[in-house]
Amino acid sequence: MTSAGVNVPGDDGVGNPAAASGSASAPECRTMQRRRRRLEPQGSGDAAAGPSWVRRLRPAASRFSPSPSQGSADRPNDEEQEEDDPDVQEMELVPLPPAGPQELQPADVPAQVWPVAFGSLSMAGRMRMMEDTISLHPDLCTWADGSPVHFFAVFDGHGGSHVSALCRDRMHEFVAEELGKEGAAFLRRRQEWLAWGDGAGAETSAAAFVRGPRGAWPEREEEERAWRSALRRSFRRADAMAALACACGRVARPSCRCPLSSVVSGIVGSTAVVALLVRGRLVVANCGDSRAVLCRGPAGTPPVPLSSDHKPNRPDERARIEAAGGLVVFNNGHRVRGILAMSRALGTNVWWDRLLRPEVIAEPEITVTERTAEDECMILATDGMWDVIANDVACNVARHCLEDGNPPPAATAAAATAGREEEPRCVRATSLLARLAIGRETLDNVSIIVVDLKHRE
The missing domain is CATH 3.60.40.10 (PPM-type phosphatase domain)
Structure with missing residues (x-):
């Protein structure tokens, strides 16, 4: 019997040895491989940069590892384990925003530029x-x-x-x-x-x-x-x-x-x-x-x-001039003391x-x-x-x-x-x-x- 729950070189990353033989384990490995291919970024970009999304999964060693009293023969397959295990959270893959300066919020943008x-x-x-x-x-x-x-x-x-x-x-x-x-x-x-x-x-x-x-x-x-x-x-x-x-x-x-x-x-x-x-x-x-x-x-x-x-003949200005002791005289137009044709x-x-x-x-x-x-x-x-x-x-x-x-x-x-x-x-x-x-x-x-x-x- 193979030991379960230990990752060794050549396994599929989730505790299932890729080299294990048997008709029960082969379909499971292919299923996980297909899933991994769907999640991995496509193209020939820089592998070190990683994908432009983030997916949170439970640690690999604990996801499908059976309890000490459970053998590998009575383990459920991968899909059933993911559906029944409440610790596994499926999250929507959201692309990260492109690099560069952030856009201004509407409050920071002037409502109108006034020309002159x-x-x-x-x-x-x-x-x-x-x-x-x-x-x-x-x-x-x-x-x-x-x-x-x-x-x-x-x-x-x-x-x-x-x-x-x-x-x-x-x-x-x-x-x-x-x-x-x-x-x-x-x-x-x-x-x-x-x-x-x-x-x-x-x-x-x-x-x-x-x-x-x-x-x-x-x-x-x-x-x-x-x-x-x-x-x-x-x-x-x-x-x-x-x-x-x-x-x-x-x-x-x-x-x-x-x-x-x-x-x-x-x-x-x-x-x-x-x-x-x-x-x-x-x-x-x-x-x-x-x-x-x-x-x-x-x-x-x-x-x-x-x-x-x-003008001195403006009603409020004339009242102000007269209240100050002045006089508005008509001399080729209304003038203060007959001299100046404006009141200010x-x-x-x-x-x-x-x-x-x-x-x-x-x-x-x-x-x-x-x-x-x-x-x-x-x-x-x-x-x-x-x-x-x-x-x-x-x-x-x-x-x-x-x-x-x-x-x-x-x-x-x-x-x-x-x-x-x-x-x-x-x-x-x-x-x-x-x-x-x-x-x-x-x-x-x-x-x-x-x-x-x-x-x-």
């Missing part, structure tokens, strides 16, 4: 002096979550280009610095909020938040509050520095000693309309009578105003004294607008264009230029997109709008920025 292409134009028009300036800074900085922040602005100087040039050179720097501060504070507040919700850090959070029921972290409201705060402080910094600006372009304390410092034409200041594009939102801050308009939807759809002109501006002064304060303030009005797939473009321009071109006309002109059937050369368009240079279609739209304003006999400088908000071939 732009063009600008600035013309003196019928004015002898150029007082407008333009500031273009795509990818100015990043927000707290790593999203890029795009900066576009137009400034309309009065009494000279002192303040508008200062805003062109420094406003984007102020905005980037203030957004950095607000972004750090935003992350800190979110950590405190989450720590409070987890039951930890309640003592540190109590100083920053009112005690009471806490819901989900209000991300949208906190972001908008941070953006508004950063823009307000940036405008205040520009307004404070405007008193030190010289016609030569320098900012000096004490006053600049150059010959141009004595050339003062009375009231010196500037309007400002600043647009920030952050993910799917348009943040617009306006101070003065420059304007930002959003073209949304097909032709004929009314445009969406992103700012409201600060940066740096409005008579060089040595702030004559029109506090009636004329530098506090911006800020709007936050959600972007949609129907948005065509955004137009920022000084009043030299808006005085003679209505919002809907400007949007129709820009839309037709951007949808022109003769696209720019592919190389030029690719370079504009990759290098954040001005896009030819947007430049064409600003050129046509400026020529239309000159043709309608505008008497002021004309400065225009067109930002394309759609993916175009």
Whole structure:
């Protein structure tokens, strides 16, 4: 009698000697061999690498080994043993995932990539002096979550280009610095909020938040509050520095000693309309009578105003001026004290004294607008264009230029997109709008920025 349950060289791997003779054992060996061939990987691959599946079996020495009191003659065959033995688990063979980087989860994939292409134009028009300036800074900085922040602005100087040039050179720097501060504070507040919700850090959070029921972290409201705060402080910094600006372009304390410092034409200041594009939102801050308009939807759809002109005859502005002790006088249009044709501006002064304060303030009005797939473009321009071109006309002109059937050369368009240079279609739209304003006999400088908000071939 052969000894059972001991693996020796030449056996079939499960305790049945392959060399054993007899009519009862031969079919059993062939059955196991067929099973082993089905489980072994096919092909001429590397044997050391093993199969691309995993099968868990009971140890070979204990699967079909009979008890000491049981002989080999009364053992059941292999198939009956596998069916009756509860320790044997048949598992589905699942292929292993292919090697390589794992795919991103749906939560990690951005919902939408918001396009940005732009063009600008600035013309003196019928004015002898150029007082407008333009500031273009795509990818100015990043927000707290790593999203890029795009900066576009137009400034309309009065009494000279002192303040508008200062805003062109420094406003984007102020905005980037203030957004950095607000972004750090935003992350800190979110950590405190989450720590409070987890039951930890309640003592540190109590100083920053009112005690009471806490819901989900209000991300949208906190972001908008941070953006508004950063823009307000940036405008205040520009307004404070405007008193030190010289016609030569320098900012000096004490006053600049150059010959141009004595050339003062009375009231010196500037309007400002600043647009920030952050993910799917348009943040617009306006101070003065420059304007930002959003073209949304097909032709004929009314445009969406992103700012409201600060004119002295606007009911709420007039009430504020009169409450501050000022007066709105009709002198070739409604003017504060009969002098300035706008109720808000940066740096409005008579060089040595702030004559029109506090009636004329530098506090911006800020709007936050959600972007949609129907948005065509955004137009920022000084009043030299808006005085003679209505919002809907400007949007129709820009839309037709951007949808022109003769696209720019592919190389030029690719370079504009990759290098954040001005896009030819947007430049064409600003050129046509400026020529239309000159043709309608505008008497002021004309400065225009067109930002394309759609993916175009």
